Amino acid sequence: MKQNQFVQLNEKRWQQFEALSVNSAGEEDMPAEFTVLYRQVCNDLATARTRHYSPALIAKLNEFVSTGQSILYQGEGIKIGSLLRLFKQNFFRSLFENRYYLWLSVGAFYGLALLAYFWVRFDPDAVYYFLDVESIKDIEKMYDPAGSVQTKERSSGSTVLMFGVYIYNNIGIAFQMFGGGALFGVGAILPLLFNSFYFGAISAHIVNIGYESTFFSFVVTHGSFELTAIAIAGAAGAKIGFSLLMPKQYSRAYALKTAGSSVLPLIVGAFIMLLIAAVIEAFWSPLDIPNVFKYSAGAVCWFYVLLMFYRGTRYGHN
Amino acid sequence: MMQYQGLDNKFFIKLPEGVSINLVPAGIVVRSCAYLYDFFIRVIVFGLVAAILSFLGDAGQGLILIAYFIITWGYYIAFEAKSGTTPGKKRFNLKVVQDNGLPATLSNIIIRNLLRPADAFPFGYCLGIATMSFNKSYKRIGDWSAGTLVIYQENNVGTLLNSENTSQEEPPKIELAIDEQQAVIEFSERCKKLSPARQEELANILSEALNVKDESATNKLKSMANFYLGQKI
Known part of the structure; x- marks a missing residue:
């Protein structure tokens, strides 16, 4: 699969993930589909790496994964x-x-x-x-x-x-x-x-x-x-x-x-x-x-x- | 754990999700800038607090000392525990994370900040800077002890679809290896940030192989990139 096809296929999901991660940053509860989307984005990153897609795409997915994990595993803050x-x-x-x-x-x-x-x-x-x-x-x-x-x-x-x-x-x-x-x-x-x-x-x-x-x-x-x-x-x-x-x-x-x-x-x-x-x-x-x-x-x-x-x-x- | 890095000082860290992400540790200069930025914020905040409290007589003096204590020791702990960054780090796009890339916990943050006296020894963070310059991940003593890293927080890298020049696409006459194909793609993606003169200068390196020069070399490379990206399927 060529890169652009891959992007077109998944772009909507990534946008959804991005929107969710902006909304649920710092929240205690996050919507259930967030974890599902996160895992799919992890999968996309692995796929993009093995298929040698362009560095910009990999960097973008890398950014998605690292925001996702920082939201999922966020610290408790100072209390x-x-x-x-x-x-x-x-x-x-x-x-x-x-x-x-x-x-x-x-x-x-x-x-x-x-x-x-x-x-x-x-x-x-x-x-x-x-x-x-x-x-x-x-x-x-x-x-x-x-x-x-x-x-x-x-x-x-x-x-x-x-x-x-x-x-x-x-x-x-x-x-x-x-x-x-x-x-x-x-x-x-x-x-x-x-x-x-x-x-x-x-x-x-x-x-x-x-x-x-x-x-x-x-x-x-x-x-x-x-x-x-x-x-x-x-x-x-x-x-x-x-x-x-x-x-x-x-x-x-x-x-x-x-x-x-x-x-x-x-x-x-x-x-x-x-x-x-x-x-x-x-x-x-x-x-x-x-x-x-x-x-x-x-x-x-x-x-x-x-x-x-x-x-x-x-x-x-x- | 480590993959081919090329020139970049990137860390590849495996996640439990079965994928590795890369982190770019922040170097001495940018961290010093962030420190100075935080330092000025602390000085200003303390100055304001002290100015207000100084009207309260003896009790005010006591509160000033408490404020000084909280601002010296608590500033970093409070901000970093909350979001992994301080205002200064945020200004320079830095973030504190654990060695494995996860957000730092309260314990990590307390240890890395309470060990500042050791890094600041004997003055001006000399020992901390020396320690940082002797390892690839730029950890100071506090980072070693807490198991933390200071990394760049990358925001909004590039756009996904290469929407420019959709019409131009041309199969190159030479077969290129994957690394070389990626280099061509990366060139076309970086073009958005480069001036036309610089684009041509870079493209001219390949002028002999491409048989064209200047603007047409740039365009040729871009259309090759479009082909590799599979603009039209």
């Missing part, structure tokens, strides 16, 4: 629901899958923080090795029990301001660690260790100068979600980087791809945990209430987070 589902269905499985990375990362994070804590606790001047005087003064001022900035009655405006800072800063750090992890893990591990050391040194310094009650009552509740989420994001980034260093029996490209889809629920989970932490940090932690409430809330949160972390990494479900 809060689909993010939550990704978290609910896969977060714990992913905790289990990557448990060694997570144990190492959480262990290194809290271990180094403790190390820094004891170092500065026994050698108070050591804090000046890591931090400059200006930022230490700022931190001292923040947690000064007499007129503490953190627990002073805040205006609603400054609460929103701090909420914005926590979102921008903490989640930004987690995402940077995840992305930077692809650089052979360096971009994830360095910030992880740096943050843990910094946190340990500061807490020790605050205890040394005797401001611990304002400091710990402030950080205890949101710290559970925030610190663990940072450690999880670090583990996720490190796994991506290590998949390039040690691809095992796979090609590097395949190892990187598998690592990416394996740790995706972790970063989504870390994102959600940091959102929770930001809400607590902005709206609960600075409340001017007796410390006993804050410590009890903190104990509940720590227990919950650690329990979920243990169950996830140990059994793969909550």
Whole structure:
């Protein structure tokens, strides 16, 4: 069959398909004849190729097929629901899958923080090795029990301001660690260790100068979600980087791809945990209430987070 | 999986429907242009949002930070998850798809965009550009990890019926191989986009074999193409 005959025979069907694909793009339901027409167009493309019809005709049919499949297999778009589902269905499985990375990362994070804590606790001047005087003064001022900035009655405006800072800063750090992890893990591990050391040194310094009650009552509740989420994001980034260093029996490209889809629920989970932490940090932690409430809330949160972390990494479900 | 490509950098990808389609991966320059286009949109949107929110005092400052966070990290994820393109990519006819040609899923999109810090290392997407220039499909690190490709979205290529010169058709005096026949057909299809001078210049390459020159060579080739297409059956 000559090309023009083929075109005349099928042209009407192609026009119908084109019209349908314009109408049903982005729709949830598509007319039943769409799939039938799509399969026929696939068939036409195969026929046109084997008969060596002209490149323009093949290109046109190729375009039909690729629009058709992009409509048939369209993504779900971005919805809060689909993010939550990704978290609910896969977060714990992913905790289990990557448990060694997570144990190492959480262990290194809290271990180094403790190390820094004891170092500065026994050698108070050591804090000046890591931090400059200006930022230490700022931190001292923040947690000064007499007129503490953190627990002073805040205006609603400054609460929103701090909420914005926590979102921008903490989640930004987690995402940077995840992305930077692809650089052979360096971009994830360095910030992880740096943050843990910094946190340990500061807490020790605050205890040394005797401001611990304002400091710990402030950080205890949101710290559970925030610190663990940072450690999880670090583990996720490190796994991506290590998949390039040690691809095992796979090609590097395949190892990187598998690592990416394996740790995706972790970063989504870390994102959600940091959102929770930001809400607590902005709206609960600075409340001017007796410390006993804050410590009890903190104990509940720590227990919950650690329990979920243990169950996830140990059994793969909550 | 791969078929004869000729000069074109085309990927042939087999579909479950039993046919393969070809995808043309987009190169560094066009993707950089799309990036810059998106970048300016983001700058303008953020500028507008920040200008409005700056009247709200401390709360406004907090909202500006949140807006900045959403625009830096969420812009690409939201647009690409919705339709596979961003305004910048759409402007240059680009689209993100999975390696197998299917539309990218939300997971693919999140991974490829969260890995931007690695591609942007140490500045100006240096590492991403280096990675892209070392593989045929121009994937940056994020694309490798997510299993995605950025391809050209071809819109409305050519018209189907070669309606011009229906009267002229002439069986060529020489037998041509299939590749050569296709080249002649492709020439006549491309003629619509070429100036007459360029058409003649191309046709003159065959002037010795055809025994004619300039405009008549073009016409001869077109009528040969019509014959191969089977204008009259």
